[in-house]
Amino acid sequence: MKITLTTGSVINEAVDLAILACLEDAPLAEAVVSLIEAADFSGKTSQTRLLYPRGAVLPKRLLLLGLGPADKLTAETLRRAAATAVRQARDLQVASVAFGLNDQLELAPALIGQALAEGAELGAYRYLRYKTGLKPEQTFAVEAMTLVTPEASEEMQAGVALGQTIARGVMLARDLVNAPGGSLPPAALANEAVALGERTEVTVTIFDKTRLTEEGFGGLLAVGQGSANEPRFIVMEYGEAAEGRPTICLVGKGLTFDSGGLSLKPWEAMTTMKSDMGGSAAVLGAMQVIAELQLPLHVVGLVPSAENMPSSTSYRPDDVLTTLSGKTIEVLNTDAEGRIVLADALFYAQRYNPAAIIELSTLTGAIVVALGSHATGMMGTNQELADAIKQAGETTGERVWQLPLWEEYHEMIKSEIADLKNIGGRQAGSITAGAFLAAFVGDYPFVHLDIAGTAYAEKPARPYDVAGGTGVGVRLLTEFLRQYTR
Ligand code: BES
Ligand code: ZN
Ligand code: ZN
Numbered sequence: 001m002k003i004t005l006t007t008g009s010v011i012n013e014a015v016d017l018a019i020l021a022c023l024e025d026a027p028l029a030e031a032v033v034s035l036i037e038a039a040d041f042s043g044k045t046s047q048t049r050l051l052y053p054r055g056a057v058l059p060k061r062l063l064l065l066g067l068g069p070a071d072k073l074t075a076e077t078l079r080r081a082a083a084t085a086v087r088q089a090r091d092l093q094v095a096s097v098a099f100g101l102n103d104q105l106e107l108a109p110a111l112i113g114q115a116l117a118e119g120a121e122l123g124a125y126r127y128l129r130y131k132t133g134l135k136p137e138q139t140f141a142v143e144a145m146t147l148v149t150p151e152a153s154e155e156m157q158a159g160v161a162l163g164q165t166i167a168r169g170v171m172l173a174r175d176l177v178n179a180p181g182g183s184l185p186p187a188a189l190a191n192e193a194v195a196l197g198e199r200t201e202v203t204v205t206i207f208d209k210t211r212l213t214e215e216g217f218g219g220l221l222a223v224g225q226g227s228a229n230e231p232r233f234i235v236m237e238y239g240e241a242a243e244g245r246p247t248i249c250l251v252g253k254g255l256t257f258d259s260g261g262l263s264l265k266p267w268e269a270m271t272t273m274k275s276d277m278g279g280s281a282a283v284l285g286a287m288q289v290i291a292e293l294q295l296p297l298h299v300v301g302l303v304p305s306a307e308n309m310p311s312s313t314s315y316r317p318d319d320v321l322t323t324l325s326g327k328t329i330e331v332l333n334t335d336a337e338g339r340i341v342l343a344d345a346l347f348y349a350q351r352y353n354p355a356a357i358i359e360l361s362t363l364t365g366a367i368v369v370a371l372g373s374h375a376t377g378m379m380g381t382n383q384e385l386a387d388a389i390k391q392a393g394e395t396t397g398e399r400v401w402q403l404p405l406w407e408e409y410h411e412m413i414k415s416e417i418a419d420l421k422n423i424g425g426r427q428a429g430s431i432t433a434g435a436f437l438a439a440f441v442g443d444y445p446f447v448h449l450d451i452a453g454t455a456y457a458e459k460p461a462r463p464y465d466v467a468g469g470t471g472v473g474v475r476l477l478t479e480f481l482r483q484y485t486r
Pocket of ligand 3: 255258276335337338362363
């Protein structure tokens with residue numbers, strides 16, 4: 001979408017659709033006061049009124065959009081408002097929309113531009129890849145948005161560009177999650193990373209099964225051995241380690257489909273398991289954004305990718321695996337496979353001597369029970385790092401909520417016959433999974449983000465979400481890394 005800025009008031013624009021976003025109980029321009037009163041509009045959060053002013057003001061249609069009270073206004077309010085605006089334009093088949101902010105908002109111009117651009121782009125997103133015979137009105141896309149504000153500035157314009165770059169990363173992640181497991185096996189996910197490397201300054205290396213065997217990726221190989229679609233390990237590297245250029249490792253679970261393996265899931269739990277690579281999608285999306293923004297960092301993206309299938313070659317309950325670290329895992333349930341592939345990837349991350357390891361995975365159903373789809377579960381071994389991620393969650397609206405990793409939880413996953421067992425019983429399922437992962441990161445500052453509830457929306461909760469992949473993590477990681485470089 002083309003997003004441009006002009007200074008002025010949206011009610012003076014002769015356009016097919018103008019959006020007037022208003023704070024609650026804020027003073028208004030003369031010309032709209034009577035219109036607004038007639039529309040019973042107070043500016044409450046998310047309130048909308050579509051008016052046909054018939055010459056009272058210049059726009060042919062005017063959508064009043066409530067932003068709520070001034071003291072509660074955040075970037076998230078604007079993201080949602082822009083998404084609502086674009087959806088309205090699409091419904092009305094208006095290709096070019098003017099979005100007006102008449103009030104002076106208590107937010108930095110750059111943040112206003114960024115939030116509006118993110119909301120507009122993400123609100124316009126659809127996944128139509130497998131729809132056939134669509135009529136033109138069903139594929140209609142809004143092409144342009146003009147932001148009309150009292151004072152359009154260069155800062156705001158730069159914010160718009162940033163928001164669009166970030167949104168493209170989110171949409172890449174959404175596309176990857178929405179792709180069915182059958183069309184995106186590990187080798188295809190690896191190809192997506194290679195393609196990313198071709199269009200950005202990211203260096204990509206793919207380990208195939210032979211290489212994984214040579215190197216000793218015993219966890220990843222075991223999980224992948226039941227599928228004809230062989231596992232891959234994806235290494236993406238942006239920048240290089242240097243003085244003032246710390247290394248950050250991003251690790252993403254890349255299960256292109258999780259049937260549960262021999263511990264087979266019931267069908268209701270198996271649908272949506274194409275999204276079990278949501279962590280890897282976030283890492284690919286974030287790598288793209290980081291490279292496009294040229295952040296002064298060394299960022300390494302690591303994705304262990306496999307398909308978890310039941311067959312005569314599958315790994316089984318009772319098997320004992322030797323991971324890349326040398327640590328052994330007793331398998332009690334083949335459906336707790338994410339932590340097994342991540343064990344190898346997290347251990348591998350240590351070779352970069354990173355300042356932080358941030359890992360994202362659709363790891364446990366238990367986190368969905370605990371937090372629903374409104375927050376990502378977080379566990380960590382370094383509070384400063386966890387606090388920074390939490391802050392990024394508040395800024396981006398990709399909220400995280402922390403759970404403890406006390407010693408008692410580590411006790412719950414000790415095995416009688418191996419070093420660790422891959423499930424810890426019914427209690428504290430998300431935390432024992434996090435404790436399991438923490439056993440493979442050494443002393444490096446580590447944060448685990450369980451996105452099982454947030455990576456895939458069966459019913460979207462925000463105007464800029466759609467049913468399917470949310471792209472969660474891309475905005476969170478980008479914000480964290482941008483702040484990290486300050
Ligand atoms: N991929 C699932 C977790 C999941 C559940 C993601 C729901 C998204 C939505 C994971 O591999 C899994 O199956 N975990 C098991 C662990 C259990 C066997 C200890 C679970 O949560 O049931
Ligand atoms: Zn599973
Ligand atoms: Zn899984």
